[in-house]
Amino acid sequence: MLLRTAWRRAAAAVPVAPGPNSTAPTRGLRLRGTLRALLAATVPAGADLPPWRGDAPEYYTASLFLVDHATQSDVPSATATPPQAESELRPLYMDVQATTPLDPRVLDAMIPYLVNYYGNPHSRTHAYGWESEAAMEHARQQVASLIGADPREIIFTSGATESNNIAIKELESAIQPDTSLVSVMTVNNEIGVKQPIAEIGRICSSRKVYFHTDAAQAVGKIPLDVNDMKIDLMSISGHKIYGPKGVGAIYIRRRPRVRVEALQSGGGQERGMRSGTVPTPLVVGLGAACEVAQQEMEYDHKRISKLAERLTQKIMKSLPDVVMNGDPEHHYPGCINLSFAYVEGESLLMALKDVALSSGSACTSASLEPSYVLRAIGTDEDLAHSSIRFGIGRFTTEEEVDYTVEKCIHHVKRLREMSPLWEMVQDGIDLKSIKWTQH
Protein backbone atom coordinates (compact mmCIF):
# COMPACT_ATOMS: atom_id res chain seq x y z
CA MET A 1 0.00 0.00 0.00
CA LEU A 2 1.40 3.35 -0.98
CA LEU A 3 1.95 5.94 1.70
CA ARG A 4 1.27 9.63 1.78
CA THR A 5 4.46 11.55 2.18
CA ALA A 6 3.39 14.07 4.78
CA TRP A 7 6.29 13.89 7.19
CA ARG A 8 4.54 14.63 10.43
CA ARG A 9 1.74 12.16 9.87
CA ALA A 10 4.23 9.58 8.68
CA ALA A 11 6.43 9.97 11.71
CA ALA A 12 3.55 9.10 13.94
CA ALA A 13 1.73 6.52 11.93
CA VAL A 14 4.25 4.42 10.00
CA PRO A 15 5.24 1.09 11.51
CA VAL A 16 8.97 0.46 11.21
CA ALA A 17 9.22 -1.93 8.28
CA PRO A 18 12.36 -4.03 7.84
CA GLY A 19 14.52 -2.23 5.27
CA PRO A 20 15.98 -4.31 2.47
CA ASN A 21 19.53 -2.99 2.95
CA SER A 22 20.47 -3.62 6.53
CA THR A 23 24.18 -3.45 5.71
CA ALA A 24 24.08 0.29 5.00
CA PRO A 25 25.50 2.47 7.80
CA THR A 26 22.98 3.75 10.30
CA ARG A 27 23.83 7.00 11.94
CA GLY A 28 21.20 7.26 14.59
CA LEU A 29 19.24 10.34 13.60
CA ARG A 30 15.65 9.91 14.68
CA LEU A 31 14.14 11.55 11.68
CA ARG A 32 16.32 9.50 9.39
CA GLY A 33 14.94 6.33 10.93
CA THR A 34 11.44 7.50 10.22
CA LEU A 35 12.38 8.42 6.69
CA ARG A 36 13.99 5.06 6.22
CA ALA A 37 10.91 3.31 7.39
CA LEU A 38 8.73 5.49 5.24
CA LEU A 39 10.68 4.95 2.10
CA ALA A 40 11.68 1.37 2.86
CA ALA A 41 8.06 0.41 2.80
CA THR A 42 7.85 1.55 -0.78
CA VAL A 43 11.01 -0.19 -2.02
CA PRO A 44 10.01 -3.59 -3.35
CA ALA A 45 11.34 -6.52 -1.40
CA GLY A 46 13.08 -7.99 -4.42
CA ALA A 47 15.25 -5.00 -5.26
CA ASP A 48 18.54 -5.89 -3.59
CA LEU A 49 20.86 -3.61 -5.45
CA PRO A 50 24.09 -2.15 -4.11
CA PRO A 51 23.55 1.13 -2.26
CA TRP A 52 25.49 3.28 -4.69
CA ARG A 53 22.94 2.63 -7.41
CA GLY A 54 20.77 5.08 -5.53
CA ASP A 55 18.15 2.61 -4.36
CA ALA A 56 18.80 2.75 -0.65
CA PRO A 57 17.03 5.81 0.65
CA GLU A 58 19.02 6.11 3.86
CA TYR A 59 21.20 8.89 2.58
CA TYR A 60 18.54 11.51 2.97
CA THR A 61 17.36 13.30 6.02
CA ALA A 62 14.50 15.68 5.72
CA SER A 63 16.30 18.19 7.92
CA LEU A 64 19.22 18.62 5.54
CA PHE A 65 17.09 20.12 2.88
CA LEU A 66 14.59 22.20 4.80
CA VAL A 67 16.17 25.33 3.44
CA ASP A 68 13.68 28.04 2.92
CA HIS A 69 15.10 30.96 4.85
CA ALA A 70 13.02 33.43 2.91
CA THR A 71 9.63 32.04 3.74
CA GLN A 72 10.41 30.31 7.07
CA SER A 73 8.33 27.29 6.17
CA ASP A 74 9.68 24.37 8.09
CA VAL A 75 8.29 21.27 6.52
CA PRO A 76 8.99 20.22 2.96
CA SER A 77 5.45 19.98 1.86
CA ALA A 78 4.94 17.02 -0.41
CA THR A 79 1.19 17.19 0.09
CA ALA A 80 -1.29 18.21 -2.51
CA THR A 81 -0.75 21.98 -2.18
CA PRO A 82 0.31 23.55 -5.47
CA PRO A 83 4.04 24.22 -5.73
CA GLN A 84 4.97 27.75 -4.66
CA ALA A 85 8.25 27.95 -6.52
CA GLU A 86 6.72 29.22 -9.73
CA SER A 87 5.30 32.36 -8.13
CA GLU A 88 8.54 33.96 -9.26
CA LEU A 89 8.50 33.79 -13.05
CA ARG A 90 11.64 33.19 -14.97
CA PRO A 91 12.22 33.05 -18.72
CA LEU A 92 11.51 29.86 -20.65
CA TYR A 93 14.66 27.92 -21.34
CA MET A 94 15.34 27.37 -25.03
CA ASP A 95 19.15 27.34 -24.98
CA VAL A 96 20.01 23.68 -24.44
CA GLN A 97 23.10 23.90 -26.64
CA ALA A 98 24.64 26.22 -24.07
CA THR A 99 23.84 23.96 -21.14
CA THR A 100 21.14 21.61 -19.93
CA PRO A 101 19.36 21.25 -16.59
CA LEU A 102 20.18 18.23 -14.46
CA ASP A 103 17.87 15.31 -15.00
CA PRO A 104 16.28 14.39 -11.63
CA ARG A 105 17.57 10.84 -12.06
CA VAL A 106 21.11 12.20 -12.32
CA LEU A 107 20.82 14.28 -9.17
CA ASP A 108 19.36 11.31 -7.36
CA ALA A 109 22.40 9.26 -8.29
CA MET A 110 24.82 12.01 -7.23
CA ILE A 111 23.48 13.01 -3.84
CA PRO A 112 24.75 10.00 -1.87
CA TYR A 113 28.28 10.86 -2.99
CA LEU A 114 27.92 14.46 -1.96
CA VAL A 115 26.49 13.70 1.44
CA ASN A 116 27.44 10.26 2.70
CA TYR A 117 29.84 8.32 0.56
CA TYR A 118 32.35 11.14 0.31
CA GLY A 119 35.58 9.18 0.19
CA ASN A 120 38.44 9.85 -2.19
CA PRO A 121 38.28 7.18 -4.86
CA HIS A 122 42.07 6.86 -4.83
CA SER A 123 42.23 5.99 -1.13
CA ARG A 124 43.07 2.33 -1.07
CA THR A 125 42.98 1.61 2.62
CA HIS A 126 39.42 2.04 3.80
CA ALA A 127 35.80 1.53 2.87
CA TYR A 128 35.22 5.18 2.00
CA GLY A 129 37.82 4.90 -0.75
CA TRP A 130 36.65 1.52 -1.94
CA GLU A 131 33.02 2.48 -2.27
CA SER A 132 33.94 5.72 -4.00
CA GLU A 133 36.20 3.86 -6.40
CA ALA A 134 33.51 1.32 -7.14
CA ALA A 135 31.10 4.13 -7.98
CA MET A 136 33.69 5.75 -10.23
CA GLU A 137 34.28 2.50 -12.11
CA HIS A 138 30.55 1.91 -12.44
CA ALA A 139 30.19 5.38 -13.92
CA ARG A 140 33.05 4.66 -16.30
CA GLN A 141 31.19 1.56 -17.47
CA GLN A 142 28.02 3.58 -18.02
CA VAL A 143 29.84 6.14 -20.17
CA ALA A 144 31.63 3.43 -22.13
CA SER A 145 28.47 1.50 -22.92
CA LEU A 146 26.83 4.58 -24.38
CA ILE A 147 29.49 4.89 -27.07
CA GLY A 148 30.36 1.22 -27.54
CA ALA A 149 33.78 1.52 -25.91
CA ASP A 150 35.67 -0.44 -23.31
CA PRO A 151 35.70 1.18 -19.84
CA ARG A 152 39.52 1.18 -19.89
CA GLU A 153 39.35 3.61 -22.77
CA ILE A 154 37.50 6.33 -20.82
CA ILE A 155 39.44 8.96 -18.88
CA PHE A 156 37.52 11.47 -16.79
CA THR A 157 38.37 15.11 -17.25
CA SER A 158 36.91 18.43 -16.24
CA GLY A 159 34.96 18.83 -19.45
CA ALA A 160 35.03 18.58 -23.23
CA THR A 161 37.41 21.54 -23.51
CA GLU A 162 40.08 19.76 -21.48
CA SER A 163 39.44 16.58 -23.45
CA ASN A 164 39.94 18.47 -26.69
CA ASN A 165 43.20 19.93 -25.47
CA ILE A 166 44.52 16.54 -24.39
CA ALA A 167 43.58 15.04 -27.72
CA ILE A 168 45.21 17.68 -29.85
CA LYS A 169 48.34 18.45 -27.87
CA GLU A 170 50.65 15.54 -28.41
CA LEU A 171 49.30 14.43 -31.73
CA GLU A 172 50.01 17.72 -33.42
CA SER A 173 53.72 17.15 -32.99
CA ALA A 174 53.67 13.46 -33.85
CA ILE A 175 55.76 12.70 -36.88
CA GLN A 176 53.46 11.80 -39.75
CA PRO A 177 53.80 12.52 -43.48
CA ASP A 178 51.15 15.19 -43.89
CA THR A 179 48.36 15.24 -41.35
CA SER A 180 48.60 13.69 -37.97
CA LEU A 181 45.11 14.31 -36.71
CA VAL A 182 41.69 15.05 -38.04
CA SER A 183 39.39 16.73 -35.59
CA VAL A 184 35.72 17.21 -36.35
CA MET A 185 32.69 18.18 -34.33
CA THR A 186 30.06 15.45 -34.47
CA VAL A 187 27.08 17.76 -34.22
CA ASN A 188 27.70 21.43 -34.62
CA ASN A 189 26.56 23.43 -31.63
CA GLU A 190 25.40 26.42 -33.65
CA ILE A 191 23.50 25.05 -36.60
CA GLY A 192 22.99 21.44 -35.57
CA VAL A 193 24.50 19.86 -38.64
CA LYS A 194 25.64 16.24 -38.26
CA GLN A 195 29.00 15.51 -39.81
CA PRO A 196 29.46 12.26 -41.76
CA ILE A 197 31.52 10.73 -39.00
CA ALA A 198 31.49 7.16 -40.25
CA GLU A 199 32.81 8.20 -43.67
CA ILE A 200 35.50 10.42 -42.17
CA GLY A 201 36.48 7.61 -39.80
CA ARG A 202 36.85 5.19 -42.65
CA ILE A 203 39.05 7.57 -44.62
CA CYS A 204 41.22 8.35 -41.60
CA SER A 205 41.78 4.76 -40.68
CA SER A 206 42.70 3.84 -44.23
CA ARG A 207 45.28 6.66 -44.29
CA LYS A 208 46.54 5.84 -40.80
CA VAL A 209 45.60 9.25 -39.44
CA TYR A 210 44.18 9.77 -35.96
CA PHE A 211 40.58 10.80 -35.85
CA HIS A 212 39.27 12.91 -33.00
CA THR A 213 35.74 14.10 -32.66
CA ASP A 214 34.19 16.54 -30.21
CA ALA A 215 30.95 14.77 -29.48
CA ALA A 216 29.73 17.08 -26.74
CA GLN A 217 26.46 17.90 -28.48
CA ALA A 218 26.00 14.44 -29.99
CA VAL A 219 26.62 11.92 -27.20
CA GLY A 220 23.38 10.50 -25.94
CA LYS A 221 21.36 12.22 -28.61
CA ILE A 222 22.31 10.31 -31.74
CA PRO A 223 23.65 6.74 -31.78
CA LEU A 224 27.44 6.72 -31.69
CA ASP A 225 29.72 3.71 -31.79
CA VAL A 226 33.44 4.32 -31.69
CA ASN A 227 34.19 1.04 -33.41
CA ASP A 228 31.66 1.35 -36.21
CA MET A 229 32.76 4.92 -36.89
CA LYS A 230 36.48 4.22 -36.40
CA ILE A 231 36.91 7.01 -33.90
CA ASP A 232 40.24 7.15 -32.09
CA LEU A 233 39.55 9.99 -29.68
CA MET A 234 36.28 11.46 -28.51
CA SER A 235 35.43 14.32 -26.17
CA ILE A 236 32.37 14.08 -23.95
CA SER A 237 30.83 16.86 -21.90
CA GLY A 238 28.65 16.28 -18.86
CA HIS A 239 26.51 19.35 -18.88
CA LYS A 240 25.33 18.95 -22.45
CA ILE A 241 23.56 15.67 -21.67
CA TYR A 242 21.63 16.64 -18.53
CA GLY A 243 24.54 15.89 -16.27
CA PRO A 244 26.56 18.11 -13.94
CA LYS A 245 28.87 20.89 -14.98
CA GLY A 246 32.60 20.58 -14.45
CA VAL A 247 33.00 17.03 -15.65
CA GLY A 248 33.61 15.33 -18.94
CA ALA A 249 35.49 12.43 -20.38
CA ILE A 250 37.85 11.60 -23.17
CA TYR A 251 37.69 8.33 -25.02
CA ILE A 252 41.14 7.11 -26.04
CA ARG A 253 41.30 4.02 -28.19
CA ARG A 254 43.40 1.13 -26.93
CA ARG A 255 43.52 -1.06 -29.99
CA PRO A 256 45.42 0.21 -31.93
CA ARG A 257 46.92 2.22 -29.10
CA VAL A 258 46.59 5.96 -29.29
CA ARG A 259 49.21 7.81 -27.31
CA VAL A 260 48.40 11.14 -25.73
CA GLU A 261 50.36 13.36 -23.41
CA ALA A 262 48.93 14.48 -20.11
CA LEU A 263 48.03 18.14 -19.77
CA GLN A 264 48.39 18.29 -16.02
CA SER A 265 50.93 16.36 -14.02
CA GLY A 266 50.54 15.22 -10.44
CA GLY A 267 49.72 11.99 -8.67
CA GLY A 268 49.29 9.89 -11.81
CA GLN A 269 45.57 9.27 -11.48
CA GLU A 270 43.56 8.05 -14.50
CA ARG A 271 46.46 5.94 -15.81
CA GLY A 272 48.76 8.95 -15.65
CA MET A 273 46.80 10.70 -18.36
CA ARG A 274 44.99 13.11 -16.11
CA SER A 275 46.29 13.65 -12.64
CA GLY A 276 44.04 15.03 -9.96
CA THR A 277 41.46 13.43 -7.71
CA VAL A 278 38.56 12.17 -9.72
CA PRO A 279 35.43 13.98 -8.43
CA THR A 280 33.24 11.03 -7.57
CA PRO A 281 29.91 12.87 -7.27
CA LEU A 282 30.46 14.50 -10.67
CA VAL A 283 31.51 11.35 -12.47
CA VAL A 284 28.64 9.41 -10.90
CA GLY A 285 26.39 12.13 -12.31
CA LEU A 286 28.03 11.82 -15.71
CA GLY A 287 27.60 8.06 -15.66
CA ALA A 288 23.96 8.33 -14.63
CA ALA A 289 23.38 10.92 -17.35
CA CYS A 290 24.89 8.60 -19.94
CA GLU A 291 22.77 5.67 -18.78
CA VAL A 292 19.60 7.75 -18.82
CA ALA A 293 20.54 9.07 -22.26
CA GLN A 294 20.97 5.56 -23.59
CA GLN A 295 17.52 4.57 -22.34
CA GLU A 296 15.80 7.74 -23.46
CA MET A 297 17.57 8.36 -26.77
CA GLU A 298 14.87 7.05 -29.06
CA TYR A 299 11.97 8.61 -27.19
CA ASP A 300 13.73 11.98 -26.89
CA HIS A 301 14.76 12.01 -30.52
CA LYS A 302 11.22 11.33 -31.71
CA ARG A 303 9.75 13.99 -29.48
CA ILE A 304 12.36 16.60 -30.21
CA SER A 305 11.97 16.03 -33.95
CA LYS A 306 8.25 16.57 -33.64
CA LEU A 307 8.67 19.77 -31.64
CA ALA A 308 11.34 21.05 -34.02
CA GLU A 309 9.08 20.41 -36.98
CA ARG A 310 6.30 22.26 -35.19
CA LEU A 311 8.51 25.24 -34.45
CA THR A 312 9.95 25.62 -37.93
CA GLN A 313 6.66 25.00 -39.70
CA LYS A 314 4.80 27.56 -37.63
CA ILE A 315 7.46 30.21 -38.05
CA MET A 316 8.00 29.66 -41.74
CA LYS A 317 4.27 29.64 -42.41
CA SER A 318 3.68 32.99 -40.71
CA LEU A 319 6.81 34.88 -41.69
CA PRO A 320 8.40 35.39 -45.08
CA ASP A 321 12.14 35.64 -45.62
CA VAL A 322 13.22 33.22 -42.91
CA VAL A 323 16.20 31.00 -43.68
CA MET A 324 17.16 27.87 -41.78
CA ASN A 325 20.94 27.62 -41.58
CA GLY A 326 22.49 24.23 -42.01
CA ASP A 327 21.86 21.25 -44.23
CA PRO A 328 18.26 20.17 -43.59
CA GLU A 329 19.02 16.53 -44.34
CA HIS A 330 21.97 15.90 -42.04
CA HIS A 331 20.68 17.82 -39.13
CA TYR A 332 20.14 17.18 -35.46
CA PRO A 333 16.57 18.39 -34.83
CA GLY A 334 17.14 19.89 -31.41
CA CYS A 335 19.29 22.75 -32.66
CA ILE A 336 17.48 25.10 -35.02
CA ASN A 337 19.28 28.12 -36.34
CA LEU A 338 17.07 30.57 -38.17
CA SER A 339 17.98 33.82 -39.87
CA PHE A 340 15.26 36.44 -40.05
CA ALA A 341 16.04 38.78 -42.90
CA TYR A 342 15.88 42.53 -42.25
CA VAL A 343 15.87 42.03 -38.48
CA GLU A 344 18.93 42.44 -36.31
CA GLY A 345 19.60 39.34 -34.23
CA GLU A 346 20.54 41.10 -31.01
CA SER A 347 17.46 43.30 -31.04
CA LEU A 348 15.27 40.25 -31.57
CA LEU A 349 16.95 38.52 -28.64
CA MET A 350 16.37 41.59 -26.46
CA ALA A 351 12.75 41.67 -27.51
CA LEU A 352 12.29 38.01 -26.67
CA LYS A 353 13.33 38.67 -23.12
CA ASP A 354 11.14 36.07 -21.52
CA VAL A 355 12.61 33.26 -23.58
CA ALA A 356 16.22 32.30 -22.98
CA LEU A 357 17.74 32.12 -26.44
CA SER A 358 21.04 32.66 -28.06
CA SER A 359 22.33 33.91 -31.36
CA GLY A 360 25.26 31.66 -31.93
CA SER A 361 27.66 29.80 -29.73
CA ALA A 362 27.74 30.65 -26.03
CA CYS A 363 31.51 30.35 -25.93
CA THR A 364 31.90 33.12 -28.45
CA SER A 365 28.90 35.24 -27.60
CA ALA A 366 30.96 37.97 -25.96
CA SER A 367 32.34 39.13 -29.29
CA LEU A 368 30.20 41.06 -31.73
CA GLU A 369 31.39 39.28 -34.82
CA PRO A 370 28.91 37.14 -36.66
CA SER A 371 29.34 33.45 -36.10
CA TYR A 372 32.28 31.85 -37.86
CA VAL A 373 30.12 28.85 -38.59
CA LEU A 374 27.60 30.87 -40.54
CA ARG A 375 30.34 32.65 -42.38
CA ALA A 376 31.88 29.30 -43.25
CA ILE A 377 28.67 27.95 -44.77
CA GLY A 378 28.49 30.99 -46.97
CA THR A 379 25.71 32.94 -45.30
CA ASP A 380 25.50 36.60 -46.27
CA GLU A 381 26.83 39.01 -43.66
CA ASP A 382 23.45 40.57 -43.05
CA LEU A 383 21.73 37.22 -42.60
CA ALA A 384 24.50 36.03 -40.31
CA HIS A 385 23.79 38.97 -38.01
CA SER A 386 20.11 38.09 -37.83
CA SER A 387 20.40 34.50 -36.75
CA ILE A 388 18.84 33.02 -33.64
CA ARG A 389 19.44 29.55 -32.29
CA PHE A 390 16.47 27.69 -30.80
CA GLY A 391 17.38 24.75 -28.59
CA ILE A 392 14.86 22.01 -27.93
CA GLY A 393 15.70 19.44 -25.31
CA ARG A 394 14.32 16.59 -23.26
CA PHE A 395 12.34 18.86 -20.96
CA THR A 396 10.99 21.30 -23.54
CA THR A 397 7.21 21.31 -23.69
CA GLU A 398 4.82 21.99 -26.52
CA GLU A 399 3.52 25.05 -24.67
CA GLU A 400 7.02 26.49 -24.48
CA VAL A 401 7.52 25.97 -28.19
CA ASP A 402 4.16 27.57 -29.00
CA TYR A 403 4.86 30.52 -26.73
CA THR A 404 8.30 31.04 -28.26
CA VAL A 405 6.90 30.84 -31.78
CA GLU A 406 4.14 33.31 -31.01
CA LYS A 407 6.46 35.84 -29.42
CA CYS A 408 9.03 35.40 -32.16
CA ILE A 409 6.49 36.04 -34.92
CA HIS A 410 5.10 39.06 -33.09
CA HIS A 411 8.47 40.68 -32.54
CA VAL A 412 9.87 39.93 -35.97
CA LYS A 413 6.81 41.60 -37.50
CA ARG A 414 7.18 44.57 -35.18
CA LEU A 415 10.90 44.98 -35.87
CA ARG A 416 10.38 44.65 -39.57
CA GLU A 417 7.74 47.41 -39.45
CA MET A 418 10.42 49.65 -38.01
CA SER A 419 13.05 48.67 -40.51
CA PRO A 420 13.70 50.93 -43.51
CA LEU A 421 15.31 48.00 -45.32
CA TRP A 422 12.07 46.08 -45.06
CA GLU A 423 10.17 49.05 -46.44
CA MET A 424 12.46 49.18 -49.43
CA VAL A 425 12.06 45.48 -50.04
CA GLN A 426 8.27 45.84 -49.88
CA ASP A 427 8.53 48.56 -52.51
CA GLY A 428 10.30 46.11 -54.75
CA ILE A 429 13.81 47.56 -54.48
CA ASP A 430 16.59 45.04 -54.80
CA LEU A 431 18.89 45.75 -51.85
CA LYS A 432 21.92 44.35 -53.58
CA SER A 433 21.63 46.95 -56.29
CA ILE A 434 21.85 49.87 -53.91
CA LYS A 435 25.01 51.89 -53.92
CA TRP A 436 25.49 53.00 -50.33
CA THR A 437 27.29 56.32 -50.25
CA GLN A 438 30.36 56.60 -48.15
CA HIS A 439 30.77 59.54 -45.82
Added chain:
Amino acid sequence: MAASSRAQVLDLYRAMLRESKHFSAYNYRTYAVRRIRDAFRENKNVKDPVEIQALVNKAKRDLGIIRRQNAVKIAPTQRPRGIPTESVRNQQ
Protein backbone atom coordinates in the same frame (compact mmCIF):
# COMPACT_ATOMS: atom_id res chain seq x y z
CA MET B 1 7.32 -13.20 -6.08
CA ALA B 2 4.01 -13.41 -7.88
CA ALA B 3 3.70 -11.34 -11.00
CA SER B 4 2.06 -7.96 -10.58
CA SER B 5 -1.61 -7.83 -11.28
CA ARG B 6 -3.32 -5.29 -13.44
CA ALA B 7 -4.61 -3.56 -10.33
CA GLN B 8 -1.12 -3.23 -8.90
CA VAL B 9 0.21 -1.79 -12.11
CA LEU B 10 -2.62 0.73 -12.23
CA ASP B 11 -2.01 1.66 -8.61
CA LEU B 12 1.65 2.21 -9.39
CA TYR B 13 0.73 4.34 -12.40
CA ARG B 14 -1.60 6.51 -10.35
CA ALA B 15 0.93 6.86 -7.57
CA MET B 16 3.65 7.92 -9.98
CA LEU B 17 1.45 10.52 -11.61
CA ARG B 18 0.39 11.83 -8.22
CA GLU B 19 3.96 12.15 -6.99
CA SER B 20 5.12 13.75 -10.23
CA LYS B 21 2.67 16.59 -9.81
CA HIS B 22 4.62 17.68 -6.70
CA PHE B 23 7.73 18.68 -8.64
CA SER B 24 8.10 22.40 -8.13
CA ALA B 25 9.99 22.97 -11.38
CA TYR B 26 7.66 23.27 -14.37
CA ASN B 27 9.96 21.41 -16.74
CA TYR B 28 10.52 18.45 -14.41
CA ARG B 29 6.83 18.25 -13.58
CA THR B 30 5.68 18.20 -17.19
CA TYR B 31 8.43 15.79 -18.22
CA ALA B 32 7.64 13.31 -15.46
CA VAL B 33 3.91 13.28 -16.13
CA ARG B 34 4.39 12.96 -19.86
CA ARG B 35 7.10 10.31 -19.66
CA ILE B 36 5.15 8.17 -17.21
CA ARG B 37 2.04 8.29 -19.36
CA ASP B 38 3.94 7.46 -22.52
CA ALA B 39 5.95 4.67 -20.91
CA PHE B 40 2.90 2.92 -19.44
CA ARG B 41 1.02 3.37 -22.70
CA GLU B 42 3.91 1.97 -24.73
CA ASN B 43 4.17 -1.15 -22.59
CA LYS B 44 0.42 -1.67 -22.45
CA ASN B 45 0.48 -4.90 -24.44
CA VAL B 46 3.43 -6.67 -22.86
CA LYS B 47 2.36 -10.23 -22.03
CA ASP B 48 5.48 -11.93 -20.68
CA PRO B 49 5.22 -11.93 -16.85
CA VAL B 50 8.99 -11.77 -16.37
CA GLU B 51 9.19 -8.70 -18.54
CA ILE B 52 6.21 -7.17 -16.80
CA GLN B 53 7.86 -7.68 -13.43
CA ALA B 54 11.10 -6.11 -14.65
CA LEU B 55 9.19 -3.07 -15.90
CA VAL B 56 7.25 -2.82 -12.65
CA ASN B 57 10.46 -2.97 -10.63
CA LYS B 58 11.99 -0.22 -12.69
CA ALA B 59 8.86 1.87 -12.26
CA LYS B 60 9.00 1.40 -8.50
CA ARG B 61 12.62 2.55 -8.48
CA ASP B 62 11.65 5.59 -10.50
CA LEU B 63 8.81 6.27 -8.09
CA GLY B 64 11.39 6.26 -5.32
CA ILE B 65 13.50 8.73 -7.26
CA ILE B 66 10.53 11.06 -7.74
CA ARG B 67 9.65 10.89 -4.05
CA ARG B 68 13.22 11.60 -2.95
CA GLN B 69 13.61 14.45 -5.39
CA ASN B 70 10.41 16.03 -4.19
CA ALA B 71 11.65 15.80 -0.64
CA VAL B 72 14.62 17.91 -1.61
CA LYS B 73 13.43 21.48 -1.72
CA ILE B 74 15.08 22.59 -4.92
CA ALA B 75 12.95 25.67 -5.46
CA PRO B 76 14.98 28.84 -5.82
CA THR B 77 14.80 30.30 -2.35
CA GLN B 78 17.55 32.87 -2.48
CA ARG B 79 17.26 34.91 -5.62
CA PRO B 80 20.65 35.64 -7.17
CA ARG B 81 21.78 39.20 -6.51
CA GLY B 82 21.56 41.80 -9.20
CA ILE B 83 18.44 40.41 -10.82
CA PRO B 84 15.24 42.46 -10.60
CA THR B 85 12.49 40.88 -8.61
CA GLU B 86 9.41 41.76 -10.64
CA SER B 87 8.17 39.04 -12.90
CA VAL B 88 9.66 39.38 -16.34
CA ARG B 89 6.61 38.22 -18.19
CA ASN B 90 4.38 40.84 -16.66
CA GLN B 91 6.41 43.54 -18.31
CA GLN B 92 5.19 42.52 -21.74
